[in-house]
Structure formats: C-alpha cells, structure tokens
Amino acid sequence: MTGKIVAVHGNLVIAETDTRVVQNSVGYCVRQDGVRLLSEVVRVRGRLADLQVFEETRGLRVGDTVEFRSEMLSVVLGPGLLGQIYDGLQNPLPKLAEQVGFFLQPGTYIHGLLPDKKWTFTPEIGVGAKVERGDVLGSVPEGIFKHQIMVPFGWQGSFTVERVAAAGDYTIEDEIAVLKDEAGQSRSVKMQQDWPVKLPLNVSRRRLMPTEALTTRVRIIDSMFPIVRGGTYCIPGPFGAGKTVLQQITSRHAEIDIVIVAACGERAGEVVETLREFPQLIDPRTGRSLMERTIIICNTSAMPVAAREASVYTAATLAEYYRQMGLDVLLLADSTSRWAQAMRELSGRLEEIPGEEAFPAYLESRIAAFYERAGAIELRNGKVGTLTIGGTVSPAGGNFEEPVTQGTLKVVGAFHGLSRARSDARRYPAIDPLDSWSKYAGIIESSKVSRVRSMLARGNEVRQMMTVVGEEGTSTEDFTVALKADFFDNCYLQQNAYDEVDGATPAERQKFVFDKILEVLDLDFGFEDKSTARQTMVRGSDLFRNWNYAASDSDEYRQLLERIDRFIATKGREE
Amino acid sequence: MRKYYDDISRIAGNVVTVKAGGVGYDDLAVLTSDRGESLAQVIRLEGRQVSLQVFAGTQGVANNDRVRFLHKPMQVPFSDALLGRVFDGSGRPRDGRGPVEATPVDLGSPAVNPVKRRMPDKMVQTGIPMIDIFNSLVESQKLPIFSVAGEPYNELLARVGLQANADIIILGGMGLRHDDYLKFRDTFEQGGVLGRAIMFIHTAADPVVECLLVPDLCLAVGEQFALQGKTVLVLLTDMTAFSDALKEIAIVMEQIPSNRGYPGDLYTQLARRYEKAVDFDGAGSMTVLACVTMPGDDVTHPVPDNTGYITEGQFYLRNGRIEPFGSLSRLKQQVNGKTRDDHRSIMDACIQLYALCRESREKRDMGFEMSDWDKKLLAYGALFEEKIMDLSVNIPLFEALDRCWAILAECFDPAETGIRRATIEKHWPKPLS
Numbered sequence A: 001m002t003g004k005i006v007a008v009h010g011n012l013v014i015a016e017t018d019t020r021v022v023q024n025s026v027g028y029c030v031r032q033d034g035v036r037l038l039s040e041v042v043r044v045r046g047r048l049a050d051l052q053v054f055e056e057t058r059g060l061r062v063g064d065t066v067e068f069r070s071e072m073l074s075v076v077l078g079p080g081l082l083g084q085i086y087d088g089l090q091n092p093l094p095k096l097a098e099q100v101g102f103f104l105q106p107g108t109y110i111h112g113l114l115p116d117k118k119w120t121f122t123p124e125i126g127v128g129a130k131v132e133r134g135d136v137l138g139s140v141p142e143g144i145f146k147h148q149i150m151v152p153f154g155w156q157g158s159f160t161v162e163r164v165a166a167a168g169d170y171t172i173e174d175e176i177a178v179l180k181d182e183a184g185q186s187r188s189v190k191m192q193q194d195w196p197v198k199l200p201l202n203v204s205r206r207r208l209m210p211t212e213a214l215t216t217r218v219r220i221i222d223s224m225f226p227i228v229r230g231g232t233y234c235i236p237g238p239f240g241a242g243k244t245v246l247q248q249i250t251s252r253h254a255e256i257d258i259v260i261v262a263a264c265g266e267r268a269g270e271v272v273e274t275l276r277e278f279p280q281l282i283d284p285r286t287g288r289s290l291m292e293r294t295i296i297i298c299n300t301s302a303m304p305v306a307a308r309e310a311s312v313y314t315a316a317t318l319a320e321y322y323r324q325m326g327l328d329v330l331l332l333a334d335s336t337s338r339w340a341q342a343m344r345e346l347s348g349r350l351e352e353i354p355g356e357e358a359f360p361a362y363l364e365s366r367i368a369a370f371y372e373r374a375g376a377i378e379l380r381n382g383k384v385g386t387l388t389i390g391g392t393v394s395p396a397g398g399n400f401e402e403p404v405t406q407g408t409l410k411v412v413g414a415f416h417g418l419s420r421a422r423s424d425a426r427r428y429p430a431i432d433p434l435d436s437w438s439k440y441a442g443i444i445e446s447s448k449v450s451r452v453r454s455m456l457a458r459g460n461e462v463r464q465m466m467t468v469v470g471e472e473g474t475s476t477e478d479f480t481v482a483l484k485a486d487f488f489d490n491c492y493l494q495q496n497a498y499d500e501v502d503g504a505t506p507a508e509r510q511k512f513v514f515d516k517i518l519e520v521l522d523l524d525f526g527f528e529d530k531s532t533a534r535q536t537m538v539r540g541s542d543l544f545r546n547w548n549y550a551a552s553d554s555d556e557y558r559q560l561l562e563r564i565d566r567f568i569a570t571k572g573r574e575e
Numbered sequence B: 001m002r003k004y005y006d007d008i009s010r011i012a013g014n015v016v017t018v019k020a021g022g023v024g025y026d027d028l029a030v031l032t033s034d035r036g037e038s039l040a041q042v043i044r045l046e047g048r049q050v051s052l053q054v055f056a057g058t059q060g061v062a063n064n065d066r067v068r069f070l071h072k073p074m075q076v077p078f079s080d081a082l083l084g085r086v087f088d089g090s091g092r093p094r095d096g097r098g099p100v101e102a103t104p105v106d107l108g109s110p111a112v113n114p115v116k117r118r119m120p121d122k123m124v125q126t127g128i129p130m131i132d133i134f135n136s137l138v139e140s141q142k143l144p145i146f147s148v149a150g151e152p153y154n155e156l157l158a159r160v161g162l163q164a165n166a167d168i169i170i171l172g173g174m175g176l177r178h179d180d181y182l183k184f185r186d187t188f189e190q191g192g193v194l195g196r197a198i199m200f201i202h203t204a205a206d207p208v209v210e211c212l213l214v215p216d217l218c219l220a221v222g223e224q225f226a227l228q229g230k231t232v233l234v235l236l237t238d239m240t241a242f243s244d245a246l247k248e249i250a251i252v253m254e255q256i257p258s259n260r261g262y263p264g265d266l267y268t269q270l271a272r273r274y275e276k277a278v279d280f281d282g283a284g285s286m287t288v289l290a291c292v293t294m295p296g297d298d299v300t301h302p303v304p305d306n307t308g309y310i311t312e313g314q315f316y317l318r319n320g321r322i323e324p325f326g327s328l329s330r331l332k333q334q335v336n337g338k339t340r341d342d343h344r345s346i347m348d349a350c351i352q353l354y355a356l357c358r359e360s361r362e363k364r365d366m367g368f369e370m371s372d373w374d375k376k377l378l379a380y381g382a383l384f385e386e387k388i389m390d391l392s393v394n395i396p397l398f399e400a401l402d403r404c405w406a407i408l409a410e411c412f413d414p415a416e417t418g419i420r421r422a423t424i425e426k427h428w429p430k431p432l433s
Ligand SMILES: Nc1ncnc2c1ncn2[C@@H]1O[C@H](COP(=O)(O)OP(=O)(O)O)[C@@H](O)[C@H]1O
Pocket: A237, A238, A239, A240, A241, A242, A243, A244, A245, A246, A428, A429, A430, A495, A496, A497, A498, B309, B328, B329, B330, B331, B332, B333
C-alpha cells in the first residue's frame, strides 16, 4: 500500500494513491536517503491523502514514496512502562541517546518496552475460566506495584482460557496464555499489547462519581480549591506565574499511586529537572524512589509539532492502562495550550475554516474529549480505578478570555487561576483566591471554607474602598477585616515551594492549622486604632509563618503553638 | 552540469514560485537576477510549483530569472577561523576578508535529546544586584531583555555579555542600527574579547527577510563550539525584527494569522531557536541572551508574549532600570540556594516590601494620609532604588546582600520584614531586642 508525495508544506504532506487508506492510520514518508518518517493520515479526499508528519519534513520531495499501514497510531502497553522517559510517540529517550547521541534523529524509532527483560509471572486464573477483555490473567511485580496482565482490551466477545503459563520468568513477547473465542479460534496472549492512543481506554462496569479528595499537600488547593481522584482541573496563568512549578510540586507530593508527567511543547529544561531529581527523591509513602511511580512523556517545544499533538494522547493512554489495574493515576499535562496550538498549526495547513484566534472549530470538542478520559471507574472485578487529569493553560497575553481557557473551563471540575499580580508580588502559589473555584469537596468542611472565602472577598472590598477613601476614611473595624484577609493569605494560602517543611503540608496538619487560623479570624480583637491593629497582625503573621516552617513534632513547633495559643487567648496582646 | 530553472510563475512579497522538480523541502537555492545573487529557501512544494523565500528580497526579480537548487539545507562553515570575524545575515563576510573555508554544518539541527542535558547549576555573576540577587542568571539559560526603543538594552546586553566570562561570544544582529553594531564592536574590543567573538550582523539597511537566518547561523555555530566543550554565549538583538520578518513571509504565503497578523506557529518558530540554549551532559554549554523590543510597550503583544512563555524568564528594562516586577529568572532557584543562606530570604522580603512601597506611593499620589507604616515603606523604597536598583551599581553578590540587610535594618523592625526568625537572628545588622 503506497502512494507518492505531491505536496509538502511544513509538517503536512499530501500524497496521491490508489490503495485503501484508513483515516488516522499510520503512514511513513520515505526520504531519498531511505529514512522513513512516521506520519498519520489526517484527511482523505478522493485519491489524495493528507498526512501530518511527526518529524521535520526537511529533504522530502515531490514524488517520494509514502507507505500506508492499516493500524492507527498506537502505544505498547505492558510491564516496564513505569520509570520511563518517552518522547511523544513512546520512544524511550535514554535508549535513543545511547543509539544516536546528543540529538534526536528523524526516523529512529525504538520499542517502548524492554523486549528481552524477564518478568516473574504468577498466573491468577485457571484453565476453563470464562473471561472478557480487561480481565486479569495473572500478574508480574513492577517496582512497588502488582502489574496485572489482562486480556487484550481490543478483543471483543467472551473467551475460554485454554492454557495459562506456569509461574515463572517470561519476556513481554512470550506467550502467557491461550484463549479460545466463541467461534472456537485460539488466540495467543502476550504480556504486551497495543492500543490506539486517540481512542479512550475504558473497560469497566460503570463510571463512578469522583468524590475522594486527592491531597496534593499544597494548602490553597487541598483546603480551598480541592481536586478529587478521577476529577479534572486546570491551571491557566500568564507566563512565569507558576504553572509548571505547581505541577512539579504536585507530581512530587500528590498522594496517588502513579503520576504521568506530560511535558507538552514547553521547555526541555523543566523535564530535565524532573528526570534528574526524581530518581534521587524518596517517596515517603513507599520508601522507594519517586521515579518508580512516574512516567515522563516529553515532547518539548523544539521537538516536531505533530508529535506534540500526539503526546497528550500517549500520556492519557498509559494513564488509562494503569487505571485498568485498579490504581489511582494522576496525569499532569503542561501545557494544553501547546497541544491546542499544534492542532491550530495543522488546521491552518489543511486550510480549514478558522474559528476564534485561528483555532479550529473543533477545538472545544477536542478539549472536552481529552478531559473526558479522566474519571473513576468500577472495573469488572469490582475494584475501582481513577484517572485524574490536571492541565495547565497558557493563554495568549495572559487573558483568560481566549478559546483554550474558555473551552477548558467548561469541562473541568476545578479552576486554579494564576494571577500576574500575585506572582509579581511573590505570593506563591499564585492561585487567585477570589477567582478560582472547585466543584469538589475537600478535606476542610465546606461551611468553614465558605466562611473564609467570604472573609477574603470582604477584605478585598475594603482594600478597593481604601484606594478611594484612604486609610483615614476606613473604620478600624473594616480595616481589621482587610488585615485578617491579608493574614490568612500570608500564613495559609502562601507556601514556600522550596522549603523542606513548608513546601508540603499533609492533610492532617492542614486541618489543624486551618482551625487555628479560623480562631484568629473569628477573634473580636476590638483594636483601638489602626496602628495597633497592624502591629498585632504583623506579630500574629510572624508566629504562624514561623510555625509553618517548623517540622511537625519538633520542639520549635510546640513552642510556637504555645505562643500562638497565648496570642489567641489574649487577643494578640501577649504571645 | 548545473541545472537552472527559469519558469517563475509568481513573485509576491519576498516569495518566488518557480516550476521545478526533484527539489527537497527546506532546501537552499540561489536566485540570480540583475541585482546579483541571493540565497533562497524552499518553503512549500506543490506538484511542480516550488515556493522559495528569497533572503535578499524580490525587488527587481524578473519572471525569467534563474534559480539553481543546491540540494542541501542552509549551512555554515565551522572552524576556529570564524573567531574575530564579522558576517552578514546570509553568512557572507562583511569585514572585507575572504570567506572561511571549513566543513559546513547544517542550520536548524534536530532538538537535543532531553536526557543529554544537564541541570544548569553555574551562576553567572554580573555585578548587577537586580540580576545577581533577585533573578540570578545561570549558565545555559535562555533569557530575553524586554524593553522599548530608547532604553539602553544593547548596552545592558553587551555589559552582561562581557561579565559572563564565556569562551566564545556570538553576536547576532537583526535590523541593527549601524551605530549600534559599531558600539558592540567597541565594547568587545575594549573588553578584550574581540578575538573570541563572532558576529552575524544584519543591519536595518539590509533586506528585511535576510535577518531570518541570523539566529540559526549564530546557534548552529555556537552549538558546535559547545559540543567541543566550550562555554558559549549568544547575544541576539532584536528578536522582534526576526519575528516581524516571519510575519511578512506568512502573510505573503496567505497563512491565516492567529494574532495581530503573526502566524500561528510563531511560538514554535521562536522556541526552536531559544531551545538551542543548552548545558550538554558531557560537553559545553550555550547561553542565549536576547533583546525583545515591545511594540507599544505592550507585554501582551504576541512577540514578547510568546517569548515569555518560551524563555527561562525575562528582564524588564524600563527607565534605565531592571524592573523587579515582571522580571524573572526561572533558573534562579538552581543556584541561589547555594550562594549564601540568606540569599533567598532577602530576595523574597525586599521584593514584597517594595511591592508594598509602590502601593503606598499610589496612595500618597492620590493625596491620602500616610500612616507610620506607609512612611517606613516610602523610606525603604527610596533607599532600595538608589542603592540596589540603579543600573550604575556594580558590586559583587555578597556585598549586595549585606547592603540589603543594612537597608532593611534602617527602615524596619525585624518582624515587619516577614523574614523567618532564624535568618534574622543570624544576619540582622543591629542588636535584636
Ligand atoms: N510556588 C512557588 N514558590 C516559589 N517560587 C515560585 C513558585 N511558583 C513559581 N515560582 C517562581 O516563578 C518562576 C516561574 O514559574 P513557572 O512555574 O515556571 O511559571 P509558568 O509555568 O507559569 O510559566 C519559577 O522559576 C520560580 O522562580
């Protein structure tokens, strides 16, 4: 099945062919020097097939051959995915570096798993059992997890187990079971299987309402704008406001089984930080290196654009695969705007009718479909698996009234909007406490959260008013409200990501500190004048901030807590 | 035998479409017209129609002028003989000396494999406190100066360039005024670095699109030196001129603009250049500093906006000072934890207080009464601007940190600074109560 190139425009190639061509199937553009460039069919018009090429098209000529395949762009699933660093098309980057050195090389593709590695298989099913796609046949240990070997997800109908491999060591290419389908045909099962990245992978009894809080140890998120396992959220923000740092600390501290980091069209340097640091960092929950629960998919901004578009789907597919094992998975995509821009670039070359800011008309539905891949599902064996998706958005000019932000806000369950004003003033994490929202319930009682939110809103009103009437035109009472809002901001919402202790606050500590702070906020200080009010609140802030830096159960922690209690008992007159 | 094509079907803007076969995408061609020879690059293939972007422009090109294809992408000869030389935007000598004979390297090589990058960790000391304390520059960083016409951005670029102590300095000028080019030359000469500098200069008098190759030339050469283990510093000015040239081509090619006439792939185009900044694992490094003039002093303009999303921070140069707000070095935390234990505390506290000072100034300007607290902030702001922010200040990092402590102690009580107790106890320059 081949065709001939008739046009090249950026990463878009138009080929003429007489053969059968499948939409979204894989193709290879063959350069004069024999190098085969992976591509995907994105449009078919008569005898013309349009392909987006996942590599630079430099050197391609009119008349060059295109080979068409019938399969869609797929990833390989099986043991050995965890700890890997892949490009957007699942090429393992460390192996690629071994083979071709410092630079990526168009046309070099490597198997995503280790074909020779032996895994210790334990069968978990007997001959004669009836199974369907996704059912567990056995398992192998993969790091800290029991990696389940399942009936291939693409197999329709029911099967009878004819043979299962005995316990022992096998490679992903060895046969570990034989299943007989309803027509009596025997089919061989291996530990590895393929799945097309653009199709959601969800083999389950039903979808569940996501309700279980996902603790990130970032106070403003967990306490004020929580996320849940199986939920979705987005982080829009202008450049430099802290989207990536927020995702990095979440990838470290989130209380979750598996984290998939999708670095999509952003800086390579940021991925380097993760991939150099994670192997050294110990996950306190498991005592093992963080890398063992992490997969990095990286298609950074200098890598080919079409592969950037594919990379988020690659990431979603790997995440869904582990969800099928009943695990809780978190997918962090940075940045979904780059993915949207990749769609825009292709759409422009296809000369489709553009929508707002030249994004294609189907932008919103693509965004919705992507976030729809998140969710909590009840598997056929009754276990529950979840996939949480958090995406950053990089709006042009920092203006949230743009198509990607707006399209995302319609579909996610929580919105962590970063503000330029807050990041300029070094109030990190720069999540705007007035604009952000979450539809989920978190670790703090919702009545308490709304009390604090309305206090923040009132504090803001007073501040606004003060810009008109000045401090002198503001009553001491109102002034105190503004001070209390600042106090909450300084001592609770702001968090120093680079401090060992303050950088990550566990849920229990959050609840305790939140209640302490509420005691202060509820105090009727009865300040005589504004200057006393300010001085008192400065001292209170100082106490709480130092408390945040003190390790739980340290002497310093206890001493500060005593002083805080005295501060509250004496309405700030003593500490 | 040299094969020529002379069936030109379209000449528009800086793009020429010629009928030809066997041409590779991205390949280079030479267009010969009455005005001489110009390099051109294939930007679209459609059947036998080959569209070329002509670097010297198409003024005076006739529909039967001759195009010769070189069957290779744009290249630049690479060797030590480049040092001390000056070239134009197409890589031709502009210093009156002969061409450099050496093995050519391709422009626009593929991306570096991320696993072959190191984590950058070497601070570049500039002697400018607004950089050293608040937004430390790090070797291999890509960082633009955001500014507007009239600000001394080229001076700042040259000053940082000299302080950086790089093995090789490469200057890429795009739309550069001839005077500015000479100033760079003089600065390099006085700094004694001319012998390890290479310049690719496109001046305002040259054809606009000829500047499109300048970043690629600089970065391809720089990359080769970095692969040899050298520390390379690339200075690019002005990247807005480069982006405007991209826009021009996009419009001629009838691409649908995404934002104020700029093509939808502006981000990708810029990123492919800036991402060349690298600290190789097992070789040298390349740092990229650029100037981006903001049309209308508007940071949301597509050029600074896209740049800000790509680069590892930015320095805002305004009123002759590096603005603390908006300026950012994303790599600062890789180095500022290892300088002195109070570095980060000073960095955070001074900026937060300065932000409050600005609020107080606004209140004052609206005629409101100043509280004691406001007065403290105002006093602090004045001192901070004079002794730290002023660009003429040129002192090493530790001295600058000490100076910040002195200013804080002169203006505030310890708790008012928001600095944690342990740090205060160690560094507060006055006795504590
Ligand atoms: N939580 C934080 N604590 C301290 N500094 C932060 C925090 N978030 C961001 N920063 C600072 O801001 C810089 C930019 O953050 P980053 O996440 O890269 O921005 P974005 O991804 O939104 O462009 C970081 O390099 C860091 O210096």
